[in-house]
Amino acid sequence: MYSRSQGFEILSDARHNKSVAFSRQERELFNLRGLLPYSSVTQDVQVKRIMDGLKRKSSDIEKYLLLSLLHDRNERLFYRVVTEYVEEVMPIIYTPTVGQACKEFSNNFKRTRGFYITPEDKGEIRKILDNWPEDYVKVIVVTDGERILGLGDLGANGMGIPIGKLELYCACAGIHPYECLPVMLDVGTNNQELLDDILYLGYPFNRIKGEEYFELVDEFVMAIQDKYPKALIQFEDFLTPNAYALLNKYKDKVLCFNDDIQGTAAVALSGVYASTRITNVAFKDLKVMFLGAGSAATGIADLMVAAYMKEGLTKKQAESQLWFVDVNGLVVESRDDLMEHNLPYAHLHPQMSFEEAIDDIQPHILIGATGVAGTFTQTVIEKMTKYNERPVIFALSNPTSKAECTAEQAYEWSNGKAIFASGSPFAPVNYKGTEYRPGQGNNAYVFPGIGLGAIISNAKNIPDELFLEAAKTLSEQVTEDDINAGALYPKLSEIRNHSLEIAIRVADAAFELKIAKGHKPHNLRKFVKDYMFDPKY
Structure with missing residues (x-):
């Protein structure tokens, strides 16, 4: 039996508090009688109350603060709301x-x-x-x-x-x-x-x-x-x-990784894998150009090199298919202002501007990681469309206000031919009677599953092979309906299932690579599912 003070304190304990969902028996047991309104409701009703409250808020930051306060007072209800309404709630609790x-x-x-x-x-x-x-x-x-x-x-x-x-x-x-x-x-x-x-x-x-x-x-x-x-x-x-x-x-x-470098790389690589189902260009033949040469862009390139090498290319051949443009133009050998992580992608090639480089190299895929809005101009998108039947455009910079171009711009400037993905969410776009669903290359597709797989396997570290597994697994979750809508990523509503599949594959790979401590569970899928936190009460 709880003491009177403990009974009151349980309502201030976010981990255990159920608020008005405490039953009559629980209220008696925990000395909660008189401390709550009469009605005892289900968690389903509580979820509805929160979602109705969110709809009444006029701005996203107000919604963020409402959910933050909910997290402070009732942890399980907070996670029930997030898991069941992840498409609506993720843009509030995370980007943008x-x-x-x-x-x-x-x-x-x-x-x-x-x-x-x-x-x-x-x-x-x-x-x-x-x-x-x-x-x-x-x-x-x-x-x-x-x-x-x-x-x-x-x-x-x-x-x-x-x-x-x-x-x-x-x-x-x-x-x-x-x-x-x-x-x-x-x-x-x-x-x-x-x-x-x-x-x-x-x-x-x-x-x-x-x-x-x-x-x-x-x-x-x-x-x-x-x-x-x-x-x-x-x-x-x-x-x-x-x-x-x-x-x-x-x-x-x-046991560590950098999400901006490696998580971004895995989710971007997954989108690239999925894009080949639309463009019919073999992965090993893809030429990719990056606008921006920071940690996110070079992280994607480094993982793509590993992926190309799995397709039979040498490291040098793989690097030769990846091109970078930064604020000073095309990254080439003759420049003396490059950082160490840029050097593998500094090719023997004349220096030129971004637009000149598109004309000269004619990449299949354009990936933006600049943090600068509007850098994918109409001219850039039109040039990509000139050289590709279905140009692939990744505008990955976050938040939405920093995206290299909007989904609407990509579809309009390409006459509906662009395959578009972004780092922050964009709403579906109706262009000339066709609805396009922009894919969001959100790191949340991969890092939770990678982390879960690493924990389950008790991995010593996280080598590139595990990120490749995550990227490949996520790309396999993209359905034909997703592809037909021009989306390179599956719907966020199923992200918990996607994380489960990634965790299983990552853990399995960790055991195969002998970087996992202990013995592999007999039924790895059941072991992972049984571990996962369920916020219902």
């Missing part, structure tokens, strides 16, 4: 609305959710990790807030990204909420507007950098290995040089 939520994070702060590490914690990170109440964390999403979506340096306000990503882990792949840990490496900010804002809650100094920065990250990673040795670390929204430096340092040593 999460961008605005991050910008306003300090202003709207209500309750802590996650773990903050600052330079003042150096030497004591392992000690303060004991302040986190959970002993069995399995997934950690960490950012330093320096490159939040296409919005730049948001400092500690970037905590909205780890929170949102882990909500998707729970909703889309059934990771248990108490096994998730959002982390903000609050190393300062160079955003003067934030530093001047009296409401800003982050470490109020310029960013630490160099050796001091990497030492702090290393102490964090090592502290996690000690406190949570089985936990997966997902790096999120780090500036490109730091993102690659950290990934290269840790990817073979600990």
Whole structure:
């Protein structure tokens, strides 16, 4: 029997609170009589009340805040809403609305959710990790807030990204909420507007950098290995040089990956695989041009090289089919301003502009990862259509306001021939009597399933082979109805099932590669399904 105080406290415990769904017997057992309205309703009725409330909100940020408050008071109801209405809710709890939520994070702060590490914690990170109440964390999403979506340096306000990503882990792949840990490496900010804002809650100094920065990250990673040795670390929204430096340092040593580099790569590769079912161009023959040469674009290219090599191409042949254009034009050998991760794709070729390069190289696929809206102009789309019966256009930059072009523009400028995918959602487009369903290349299609598969198999690390498995598996979930609508991705409404299939294949591959610890379950599918969190009560 709960004491009187414990009975009241259960209503403030988001993990156990069911609010007006507590039955008459439960109200008696937990000393809740008198603390709730008379009616005892089902969770179904509660879901309807929340969805009706969302419809009454006039802006997406208001909807975000409503759902955030729901998460604070009733965790299972929150995840029931997200899982059952994922198409409507994902754009609210993640891209594009999460961008605005991050910008306003300090202003709207209500309750802590996650773990903050600052330079003042150096030497004591392992000690303060004991302040986190959970002993069995399995997934950690960490950012330093320096490159939040296409919005730049948001400092500690970037905590909205780890929170949102882990909500998707729970909703889309059934990771248990108490096994998730959002982390903000609050190393300062160079955003003067934030530093001047009296409401800003982050470490109020310029960013630490160099050796001091990497030492702090290393102490964090090592502290996690000690406190949570089985936990997966997902790096999120780090500036490109730091993102690659950290990934290269840790990817073979600990269970980790960078979602901007590797998650984006897997979901983009999946879309490329699916596009061949429409264009009838063999995957190994595809020429791809990237606008933007940061971590997302080069991550896609690196995984595509591995995919080409599985088709029989040499590494050099594979790299020769991938072309990059950045703010200074075509990436070629003669340039002396390239970063290390760009060098494999710097070809022996004359320097030229973006539009000149399209004419010269005539790519089958155009992938945008610039963070700059409108860079796929009408001329660009028309040139792609000139050289391809069905040009494939990926406008991947987030949030929606940063997309290289809109779905409507792609269809209109190509006279309905474009196969379009984006990073943020676009509504279906009716063009000349035909309805097109833009595919959203959302990383949520792959990272939750990859993480679940890694956890289930107790993998040591996550090599490229696992991302290739995820990409191939997702592409196989695209139905003929999806293809006929011009969509390169399956419907989000079935994302939990897609994550299940990816997790099974990833876990199976981990056992095959002998990077999994322990024995493979006799019935892997049942083992994964039984693990997945069910928010119903």
